[in-house]
Amino acid sequence: xxxxxATLLPVGLFAVMGVVLAVGLNRDPKVLPxxxxxxxxxxxxxxxxxxxxxxxxxxxxxGKGLTLINVFxxxxxxxxxxxxxxxxxxxxxxFKLVGIDWKDAPEDAKQYLATxxxxxxxxGTDQVGRTAIDLGVSGAPETFAVDANGxxxxxxxxxxxxxIWDKQIEPLIKEAEKAS
Amino acid sequence: xxxxxxxxxxxxxxMASLVQASLPLYGAHRQDQSLMLLASFxxxxxxxxxSTSFGALAWAFVSDDFSVRLVAANSQTTKxxxxxxxxxxxxxxxxxxxxxxxxxxxxxxxxxxxxxIPRPLKARTLAIQGMIASAFLAFLVFTSxxxxxxxxxxxEGSGMNPLLQDPGLAIHPPALYMxxxxxSVAFAFAVAALIEGKVDAAWARWVRPWVLLAWCFLxxxxxxxxxxxxxxxxxxxxxxxxxxxxxxxxxxxVGTALLHSALVVERxxxxxxxTILLAILTFSLSLIGTFVVRSGVLTSVHSFATDPARGLxxxxxxxxxxxxxxxxxxxxxxxxxxxxxFGIVSRESGLLLNNVxxxxxxxxxxxxxxxxxxxxxxxxxxxSVGVPYYNLTFVPLFIPILLTMVIGPFFxxxxxxxxxxxxxxxxPLLAGVLVILAVAGLNLGRHxxxxxxxxxxxxxxxxxxxxxxxxxxxxxATLVQSLTILWQTPRAYFGLVMGHMGLGMVLLxxxxxxxxxxxxxxxMRIGDQTKIGPYGIRLTNxxxxxxxxxxxxxxxFELSSGGQVFRVxxxxxxxxxxQQSQTNQTAIRTNLIxxxxxxLGDADNNGTWTVRLYYHPMAPFLWIGGFIMxxxxxxxxxxxxxxxxxxQRAKVAVLPRNVxxxxx
Amino acid sequence: MIRALIAxxxxxxxxxxxxxxxxxxMLQDPxxxxxxxxxxxxxxxxxCQNQSIDxxxxxxxxxxxVIVRERITAGxxxxxxxxxxxxxxxxxxxxxxxxxxDTALLWLLPFILMVVALGGxxxxxxxxxxxxxxxxxxxxxxx
Numbered sequence: 002x003x004x005x006x007a008t009l010l011p012v013g014l015f016a017v018m019g020v021v022l023a024v025g026l027n028r029d030p031k032v033l034p035x036x037x038x039x040x041x042x043x044x045x046x047x048x049x050x051x052x053x054x055x056x057x058x059x060x061x062x063x064g065k066g067l068t069l070i071n072v073f074x075x076x077x078x079x080x081x082x083x084x085x086x087x088x089x090x091x092x093x094x095x096f097k098l099v100g101i102d103w104k105d106a107p108e109d110a111k112q113y114l115a116t117x118x119x120x121x122x123x124x125g126t127d128q129v130g131r132t133a134i135d136l137g138v139s140g141a142p143e144t145f146a147v148d149a150n151g152x153x154x155x156x157x158x159x160x161x162x163x164x165i166w167d168k169q170i171e172p173l174i175k176e177a178e179k180a181s
Numbered sequence: 182x183x184x185x186x187x188x189x190x191x192x193x194x195x196m197a198s199l200v201q202a203s204l205p206l207y208g209a210h211r212q213d214q215s216l217m218l219l220a221s222f223x224x225x226x227x228x229x230x231x232s233t234s235f236g237a238l239a240w241a242f243v244s245d246d247f248s249v250r251l252v253a254a255n256s257q258t259t260k261x262x263x264x265x266x267x268x269x270x271x272x273x274x275x276x277x278x279x280x281x282x283x284x285x286x287x288x289x290x291x292x293x294x295x296x297x298i299p300r301p302l303k304a305r306t307l308a309i310q311g312m313i314a315s316a317f318l319a320f321l322v323f324t325s326x327x328x329x330x331x332x333x334x335x336x337e338g339s340g341m342n343p344l345l346q347d348p349g350l351a352i353h354p355p356a357l358y359m360x361x362x363x364x365s366v367a368f369a370f371a372v373a374a375l376i377e378g379k380v381d382a383a384w385a386r387w388v389r390p391w392v393l394l395a396w397c398f399l400x401x402x403x404x405x406x407x408x409x410x411x412x413x414x415x416x417x418x419x420x421x422x423x424x425x426x427x428x429x430x431x432x433x434x435v436g437t438a439l440l441h442s443a444l445v446v447e448r449x450x451x452x453x454x455x456t457i458l459l460a461i462l463t464f465s466l467s468l469i470g471t472f473v474v475r476s477g478v479l480t481s482v483h484s485f486a487t488d489p490a491r492g493l494x495x496x497x498x499x500x501x502x503x504x505x506x507x508x509x510x511x512x513x514x515x516x517x518x519x520x521x522x523f524g525i526v527s528r529e530s531g532l533l534l535n536n537v538x539x540x541x542x543x544x545x546x547x548x549x550x551x552x553x554x555x556x557x558x559x560x561x562x563x564x565s566v567g568v569p570y571y572n573l574t575f576v577p578l579f580i581p582i583l584l585t586m587v588i589g590p591f592f593x594x595x596x597x598x599x600x601x602x603x604x605x606x607x608x609p610l611l612a613g614v615l616v617i618l619a620v621a622g623l624n625l626g627r628h629x630x631x632x633x634x635x636x637x638x639x640x641x642x643x644x645x646x647x648x649x650x651x652x653x654x655x656x657x658a659t660l661v662q663s664l665t666i667l668w669q670t671p672r673a674y675f676g677l678v679m680g681h682m683g684l685g686m687v688l689l690x691x692x693x694x695x696x697x698x699x700x701x702x703x704x705m706r707i708g709d710q711t712k713i714g715p716y717g718i719r720l721t722n723x724x725x726x727x728x729x730x731x732x733x734x735x736x737x738f739e740l741s742s743g744g745q746v747f748r749v750x751x752x753x754x755x756x757x758x759x760q761q762s763q764t765n766q767t768a769i770r771t772n773l774i775x776x777x778x779x780x781l782g783d784a785d786n787n788g789t790w791t792v793r794l795y796y797h798p799m800a801p802f803l804w805i806g807g808f809i810m811x812x813x814x815x816x817x818x819x820x821x822x823x824x825x826x827x828x829q830r831a832k833v834a835v836l837p838r839n840v841x842x843x844x845x
Numbered sequence: 846m847i848r849a850l851i852a853x854x855x856x857x858x859x860x861x862x863x864x865x866x867x868x869x870x871m872l873q874d875p876x877x878x879x880x881x882x883x884x885x886x887x888x889x890x891x892x893c894q895n896q897s898i899d900x901x902x903x904x905x906x907x908x909x910x911v912i913v914r915e916r917i918t919a920g921x922x923x924x925x926x927x928x929x930x931x932x933x934x935x936x937x938x939x940x941x942x943x944x945x946x947d948t949a950l951l952w953l954l955p956f957i958l959m960v961v962a963l964g965g966x967x968x969x970x971x972x973x974x975x976x977x978x979x980x981x982x983x984x985x986x987x988x
Contacts, residue, residue, distance in 0.1 A: 008514055011458060012507040015465075018551075019500055022469075025478045025554045026489045026496065033563055033891065036935045104904065130908045137933040139891040139905060416865060416900050423895040522973040530970055537962045545955040552942070552951045564948060565889050567897070567940025574955045596975075704868045783867065791867055 035156035036137055042147050043135040047125030050102055050110055057099060057125025063151040067096035067177035069170070070145040071121070071161075072133060074105040075113035077141040083160035084117050090166070091120030095174050100124045103133050103141055146173050149180060184249050187237025188328040191278075194230035194285070195318040197223050201288075201311030205304040206376075217304035221292035224307050227314060228289035231282045238278060238327050239269050248334035251275060251327050257340040257759060259730040267351035268341050273475060273491075274327035276354055280471070281317045283355075283362040284310065287391070291366065298387055305373035306366075313365055316498045324491050340759040343731065349409035357402030357429060361467035363395025364436060367443075368464035371457045372506050375513040380457065385447035388460070390818060392443055393676075396436050397814035403429050404807030415765035415780040417698070417795040419803060422571045424479040427550045428470030431543045435463045438539040441532050449594055451520035451529050455536060458510060465503040466543075472496055478554060524596035531589045538582035545575045583637050583688060587644025587681055591651075609647055613640030634692030641685030645678050672820035679813025686806030693799035701794040704785065714796025716777055717741040721749075723790065731755040733766075736781050736790065740770060752781040776800045865900050870907070872914050881914045884926055887940050888913070897940060 047057045062068045073080045100121035102110045146155040201223035208216025247253040270276040288310040374380045411419045439459040445452040476492025523529035549566045591602040617636030653663035710719045722737040733755040740748040750768035768779040775798045782791030872878040885899035890906040898906040916926040
């Protein structure tokens with residue numbers, strides 16, 4: 002049985018392709034990497050959900066340790082999934098949790114928070130959606146972690162889970178603590 | 182009860198297939214006649230069992246048996262019966278069962294009708310098919326059981342995706358699967374030949390009809406899919422280079438190469454290794470297509486509920502089938518007898534070139550489809566590959582084959598000269614050139630690519646017909662004589678001519694539609710009048726209508742030409758309450774050389790509606806061309822000479838001497 | 846009563862989704878609108894399965910369509926408009942993959958392959974012994 006290079010080529014190429022497909026099975030093709038990682042938080046100035054409260058301004062979020070920005074909406078089913086976790090961590094004083102209410106009627110959002118609880122220190126509304134686009138948001142919920150220097154360190158697409166919290170967010174919290 | 186019966190039949194079928202896959206191989210090795218005959222018996226038994234299983238599932242759907250989980254998830258009592266039936270395969274499990282059933286149909290056909298195939302080859306081929314069937318039956322039984330029960334059984338099902346409740350989409354999967362699975366026959370024959378260690382003209386004579394059958398259905402399936410997308414998605418597109426479209430196109434391209442390559446093996450016993458490789462590749466691409474659609478590895482318009490565990494199972498099947506076959510190829514092909522040599526310019530070399538062009542085209546589609554995955558694995562970035570990529574790569578690389586395909590039939594076997602062959606096509610060539618000049622001139626030098634496209638299309642259409650022109654001595658003999666010869670022409674010629682001509686029509690349609698399609702998107706009130714293409718359109722009415730399982734907004738439009746109203750068209754937007762989703766029922770009016778297309782958009786609560794109007798010149802030829810290609814293939818298949826076996830060679834009639842390009 | 850209810854359902858449902866490019870989004874200036882359409886057709890809708898923002902009904906697609914038109918009206922070139930979107934969403938949003946280090950092969954391989962394959966075929970043809978006269982009968986169905 003003589004083997005020629007040319008006839009081994011198909012098998013070889015197939016083996017490579019097979020490995021690619023096998024590894025690809027564990028990836029989700031729809032999850033996009035964020036373009037903001039390690040870059041400054043885009044500027045925004047959003048009106049507060051409750052009338053009379055101050056706007057949510059990106060500039061004011063700097064210099065105060067770690068900030069978590071959670072993009073949500075009352076219409077968003079997955080948001081309800083992460084809501085209990087947000088309520089728990091909202092009480093944590095090591096960082097600030099703010100929310101951006103995306104493409105939502107204020108009345109609906111207020112109703113939602115009244116029913117399920119309000120974990121946010123501050124809430125801004127983005128009804129037009131321009132800030133969400135500046136942040137590269139393609140769905141809700143999404144959560145961003147911004148450090149004291151205003152640099153975006155993490156973007157979590159989809160609901161937060163305890164595993165994501167422990168593996169990705171806790172380290173950032175600890176880092177912020179050390180810095181201050 | 183019926184569901185359990187179906188489930189049981191499936192398990193028995195798996196056992197029958199395992200028998201089919203194993204003992205006959207041993208029997209062929211040992212020349213044990215009864216073990217070899219077992220292959221045919223097992224194949225027929227497997228077919229009967231799988232069909233019974235499919236019948237049980239169909240019964241569950243038609244009788245609204247919501248205690249079967251699949252039926253509850255995919256059907257409703259209010260669905261029209263035809264969609265209850267097509268609902269059987271409008272989901273992952275049911276479509277997989279259909280896939281396997283077609284596989285067993287092909288194996289049974291070979292078992293029953295392949296009377297002249299040498300017994301060892303037949304046994305080995307059926308054994309390979311049995312292996313594939315076993316693998317997918319195991320997949321069904323262990324990961325995708327269609328017969329799972331739901332307890333307590335609901336009174337009403339969750340319905341079916343409304344997009345799928347459509348006649349075009351009802352036939353599109355069966356046609357496609359006949360194509361995908363049909364290529365498994367060529368695959369099985371190829372692997373069997375490698376195991377045997379020989380490939381001869383008889384082998385090619387057995388394989389070719391099956392390849393042609395699969396090719397016809399795949400052509401039909403792709404054409405139907407494109408037409409469906411056109412009328413249901415609402416913006417007049419007909420091909421999106423979506424990953425799932427691509428994975429049907431690649432087997433088609435490589436399958437076409439296989440079809441032509443097998444011809445050379447049969448006639449001249451050349452290009453043997455290449456043909457075997459193509460046979461393995463075509464079915465492997467079918468398998469990869471099945472994998473891609475069901476595993477979630479690529480994003481696409483099609484979406485079965487994806488499941489990585491299932492994807493892994495299919496991937497393992499692919500490793501086994503394709504990896505095994507290619508390894509066997511590397512090990513055995515050097516031993517297989519080499520073919521008869523042929524000249525650098527000859528019909529054989531022309532067909533070799535055809536193969537090169539088609540495989541490079543398929544590879545281009547492959548790169549575009551899988552590169553995003555490759556980049557994703559490398560970690561840093563995510564890219565996407567859309568229409569612009571294919572326009573810049575596939576299109577230019579496909580031009581060589583478009584230019585040369587009609588010359589092939591005019592080459593002599595073994596040795597010829599380019600000039601001799603092309604000289605016979607002088608009139609089509611002249612026509613093509615004149616058309617290019619005419620179109621370019623009429624457009625004052627603009628639209629040069631379009632002119633080229635139209636010219637090449639004319640070259641192809643006339644060049645294909647020229648086979649008949651030469652053969653019937655049209656313009657040289659009397660009309661009656663020519664028609665007589667045409668009448669006596671073997672049907673396989675019609676396959677050749679229609680296959681090539683159909684592609685020319687598709688090219689013509691694509692070129693003209695892409696350049697000269699018109700669009701008019703506007704807000705209309707009842708009574709408003711506007712224009713699209715050469716026609717006037719007036720919105721005359723808007724009403725709410727109730728369907729069997731949907732509510733719809735229906736717009737009525739009058740189509741007029743030169744002020745005269747000649748047609749009334751209705752377009753709808755349907756809302757399906759159970760699934761909470763919408764579909765578009767576009768209104769299309771065709772005169773077979775152009776389409777006028779209306780899609781209804783939003784209402785804005787002020788008494789106006791968004792209306793999208795399109796005029797698509799030459800678009801019908803896109804699908805008519807596709808159907809002609811498939812039809813030509815079917816006509817070819819009906820040629821008795823295709824079904825002539827090795828033993829009956831003596832009975833083949835000798836053709837009269839006035840053949841294409843007689844001895845010069 | 847039922848009709849009113851049905852009508853209400855319609856209004857509620859059909860007013861939710863925008864339907865691809867809407868007349869109210871289109872710019873007044875036809876040249877600018879043509880640019881907007883062309884740019885939109887080359888930007889992927891991120892929440893759809895395989896559509897451009899020009900074709901898609903999704904609300905994110907509509908937002909991006911509006912932004913594209915805003916940038917054009919603000920004076921950006923086509924390239925600047927596209928960069929604006931890519932800066933926020935990455936290269937994935939481009940339907941035409943960029944030509945960069947990790948996609949260079951994607952663009953070049955098809956052509957390289959064609960050359961290699963033709964070269965291979967040529968070599969294969971050359972190295973065969975030359976046959977004698979071509980067959981007189983060249984009917985495709987006969988030997």
